Amino acid sequence: MNLKKNHDPDAIVRYDLAAGVFLRLNGLLLDGGEKMHKFTLKICLSILSILFFFFSSPGFAFSISDFLPEYYQNSETYQVNQQRLDLAKSRYQKNSDQNFIEVSLSPFAKQSKYTLVTEYPTEVQKSLLGSLTQQTGVGLQWGLQWTKDLGSEDLLSSSYIENGLSIFINQSLLKNSFGKASLSELNKVKEELRQDQLVFLQNQYQVCQSGLELYIDTYTLQQKNIVLKESLETSKRAFNIAKNHFSKRLINKLNFLSAKNDSFKSEELQLNSQSEFDQKLKKVFQSTGSLKDIVFDSPKSLFQGIEIKELPVAQGFSSQIESIGVEIARQNYAQVKSENKDTLDLKIEVGDEKGKYFSSPNLYSYQDQFAKVSLTWKTDFFKSREESVKQSLLAKNIALLKKKMSEEDISVQQHQDLLALEELKNRISLSDKRLLSLKEQSDEALRILRVGQLEFIDYLRYRDEYQNEYIKNLDLYSRYWKKL
Known part of the structure; x- marks a missing residue:
């Protein structure tokens, strides 16, 4: 069986940038969703063609960039918050229109x-x-x-x-307190819209983050399932060797029983792994069908060619939200200023x-x-819009100040995170080298076992050592990707 595994930790970008990359891919960061719909249509058509080929062709390579858009679009969080944001925009537009006399x-x-x-x-x-x-x-x-x-x-x-x-x-002057009531209501609705925009973008990040984690977990289980299948095949071959040698009185009964029990153990481990992997597939695709022929690509494909050392300072989630807040404030200021005309x-x-x-x-x-x-x-008979322009300008300046403060905090945290990532990266590098050596050792042990020059119990030790290191290696990569 061809064991598919790609290790390239230098090609992985920081994980807190992942959602931002995807959101920018869909044009969602600045306007809270309006730019998304045209591109979403293209994404959905692409996904339909992908799924058609996916169900009709075994061994289809399913990448994280295929998975994330579909996962995001189908999330209940996105749909609820999109409706909430649309309602907030409608309220703001209605009050904005009524503010002019x-x-x-x-x-x-x-x-x-x-x-x-x-x-x-x-x-x-x-x-x-x-x-x-x-x-x-x-x-x-x-x-x-x-x-x-x-x-x-x-x-x-x-x-x-x-x-x-x-x-x-168009409005009752006395009831409106000569424009003041409309301005107060407009500012209230505007603040609600700003909060809904930030919540929408925050949930975008969280949904994409959970999607990335789900994909990484599924990929890890897939690779674990592959190595356990390979281990099961090796155990069966070893058991056949042991059975042949035992029939010829070349090994004792203890070695024969050890080979037999190891075959049962390997089969149980593989069945458990397959069951766990199938459960993840059901969650990924929200389907009860069998998707065993799908091959999940390494998560590194989303950020191919980008190295950690090339990242700018302050790419954390809080900094992203503050940057979005600045852009929203700028847009609100420009909109209110443009509307302040007779x-x-x-x-x-x-x-x-x-x-x-x-x-x-x-x-x-x-x-x-x-x-x-x-x-x-x-x-603007009572100059209420001029006051709104001043407040929008003040909100923009406050957003810029908060972004600057957030970047200073993030730069310190990022330095600490990079040190932890560097340590984990070194452990992965060592594990990769050890894994190659143990694979060679396990293959050599199987060769010696065939010619009857190795006790089966010793072979199991070499084989288990390689298998355990492989699973440990997958865990290291999974932890590394989730910390990025």
């Missing part, structure tokens, strides 16, 4: 002429109408409309001019409508000539 003036004039087609009217009315309307809730609206009858040229027709003026203000919209409508309508018992033809002008002015 909108004043709309809409004068209009319309001249109408009606002509009786079938019968004479029984009477002709002349009147002047007026009305005043007020709308509450989202705002106040006042309107005045009057109609003047121009009289009739004859008994068959009549005409009149309709004029009007409406004024609309707008003036002019709309003109001119038309000429003709037609007929029936009003029992008469049929009328009509002609409407109208002109309508609407002028809408949106302004």
Whole structure:
């Protein structure tokens, strides 16, 4: 059996950078998820094609970069926090729109002429109408409309001019304390949005971190399962040798029984390992199907070619969050500043409508000539947006200061972590060398056993020494990757 194992500790980047690499890969760090969707579609299509090939072709190499996007997208934490973030953005946008006081003036004039087609009217009315309307809730609206009858040229027709003026203000000034209530609510919603953005990004990191740990554990169990399968095959070959030698009276019964029991022991270890590996596969793919033919690549593939010594200072999780906080503060400041502008919209409508309508018992033809002008002015009437701009600028400066302080703390912790990693790296290097030597020793012991020049009990000692060192080596790598 071909034993697949790649050891290259120098090619592994610090583990606290792993989630950041993945999040930047999906464009998620800065806007809390909006950039993600287009790339997510590509990722999902790629994953579907991967899984199709994956179920139809044995021995498919499944890498960590294949696994992480799917794991992240399917996590319940991501879905819940994405909905929460979308809701917070919606609340902020709604309050942001309401903060501007909108004043709309809409004068209009319309001249109408009606002509009786079938019968004479029984009477002709002349009147002047007026009305005043007020709308509450989202705002106040006042309107005045009057109609003047121009009289009739004859008994068959009549005409009149309709004029009007409406004024609309989009919020109640008294209830809003002349803009202060809206500003207070806007700042509250903005802070909630900022907190939700940070929670969303923090959970992104945590989900990716748990995904990395799950992948590392699964890869370690896969490699352990491989070596135990190889050990089982070796035990079976050794047992056949022992059985052959025992039948020829070349070894005693104790050696024969030791070989037989070792074969049972190796089979039990392999079955336990396979069961544990299958359980991990079910968790990885959220499936109860058998995925024994999948080969998980070494986790180093995610950060190929990046060495620890090349890392910048302060790549820890807290520093990443502070960096994200700075970017969010900058974006909020730029957004509020851009929104702090007055707008003036002019709309003109001119038309000429003709037609007929029936009003029992008469049929009328009509002609409407109208002109309508609407002028809408949106302004920060009480300068509440200027205060919001000042607060956003202050929040940006505070975020920059917190990031600087975090980097100073992280640089100290990173130095200590690098020392611990260097020690673990040296132990891995020694274990790699020892593993190669023990593998050669175990193979040589099996060769000598075949020719009857080695006691089977001695062979078991060499074989177990190699097997134990291999499992120890896997554990060292697993610990190393999880500390990165």
